[in-house]
Amino acid sequence: MKRVMCIPNYSEGRDEEKINKIVDCFRNVSNVKLVDYQPDKDHNRLVVEVIGEPESVIKALLKSVEVAIELIDMRTHKGAHPRMGAVDVVPFIPISEVDTKDCIEYANTVASAIGDMGIPVYLYEEAATNPERKNLAKVRKGQYEGFFEKIKEDEWTPDYGPKEMNEKSGATAVAARFHLIAFNVNLNTEDEEIADKIAKKVRHIGGGLRYVKAIGLPLEEKKQVQVSMNLVNYEKTAVYQALEMVKSEAKRYGLSVVNTELIGMIPLEALIDSASYYMQIDGLSKDQVIETLLIEE
The missing domain is CATH 3.30.990.10 (Formiminotransferase, N-terminal subdomain)
Structure with a gap:
């Protein structure tokens, strides 16, 4: 259908x-x-x-x-x-x-x-x-x-x-369009200028990751700033790559990541890719996820 x-x-x-x-x-x-x-x-x-x-x-x-x-x-x-x-x-x-x-x-x-x-x-x-x-x-x-x-x-x-x-x-x-992943990274500062600087380094137009668009935004209620990203091709630029680059750039300002946000849906393959990276699982496949097998039945 x-x-x-x-x-x-x-x-x-x-x-x-x-x-x-x-x-x-x-x-x-x-x-x-x-x-x-x-x-x-x-x-x-x-x-x-x-x-x-x-x-x-x-x-x-x-x-x-x-x-x-x-x-x-x-x-x-x-x-x-x-x-x-x-x-x-x-x-x-x-x-x-x-x-x-x-x-x-x-x-x-x-x-x-x-x-x-x-x-x-x-x-x-x-x-x-x-x-x-x-x-x-x-x-x-x-x-x-x-x-x-x-x-x-x-x-x-x-x-x-x-x-x-x-x-x-x-x-x-x-x-x-291709499936876009809206992925945000929140930092422990209220300095919007720093978020802007990090976003410019991460996004493709600023010389960063090829399939990433990014802007810095203030989060007034949380008293934080956010590097708000659109990952327009997760197969060629992984979620973990975007997160690690934000972390790396934040370190130069003595900052750290408070948490991240996923806006909307994400393909399972994108999660498998990041889980494989952070858990260092060699050859992790979606076929090893129980719920995937249940859905296919």
């Missing part, structure tokens, strides 16, 4: 009533499984993960978009995480009997529908219409506040929707 994963991110992580109204769009929906949802107060962001039959997922997603743009007002939104819209990003990831080409089709279907709601939409990653838009960080640069001028530039004409910023709802980015 065809299965696709969709991980929409909404710019609301504090108001429980609004969060529940958005998440309700995915609850008890035929052929759609609500895997997880994670609101974050510091980021002021909600990450929802669903898996299901493509048409059913798309229908539920678009309902959630309608709810989110009614409830969220970007004119008053503040949060640590970069964002440009009420419905900030909508990536599609192939799971079973679908491929990247199919996910590009789903991305275009959703982008067109959101554009019809009066919201400018940009396609990124594998769905990007040109190489300049493949990288989400480049698309989102300037964030909500900067997009009012950015959108006027010819090179930033939206793929769908109006060529003017939606004042209330902002802009949205939609993608087809």
Whole structure:
């Protein structure tokens, strides 16, 4: 059976009533499984993960978009995480009997529908219409506040929707992509400048790990800072490699890792890879995990 994963991110992580109204769009929906949802107060962001039959997922997603743009007002939104819209990003990831080409089709279907709601939409990653838009960080640069001028530039004409910023709802980015691991490392300091410096060393654009994107963020409630990372290809840059590089860079400032955070789902292979490294198990395989055998039965 065809299965696709969709991980929409909404710019609301504090108001429980609004969060529940958005998440309700995915609850008890035929052929759609609500895997997880994670609101974050510091980021002021909600990450929802669903898996299901493509048409059913798309229908539920678009309902959630309608709810989110009614409830969220970007004119008053503040949060640590970069964002440009009420419905900030909508990536599609192939799971079973679908491929990247199919996910590009789903991305275009959703982008067109959101554009019809009066919201400018940009396609990124594998769905990007040109190489300049493949990288989400480049698309989102300037964030909500900067997009009012950015959108006027010819090179930033939206793929769908109006060529003017939606004042209330902002802009949205939609993608087809490989499974991304959102992995955060929290440090025992409140110095955001240090987190920024470490992030610049770790991320690919700064000369760091090839498949890592990273930014430094403050965690005001925890009185810590965070190196927030997206590992865009865990097969080529492992989770443990990213963690060890953050640890190494933190040492130069006399800092240590308090804990780490996993936002959303992670493939078993990525965990096996890190377990093998830290436990020094030679040839560890997922076939040695009991639960894997039970699932396959």
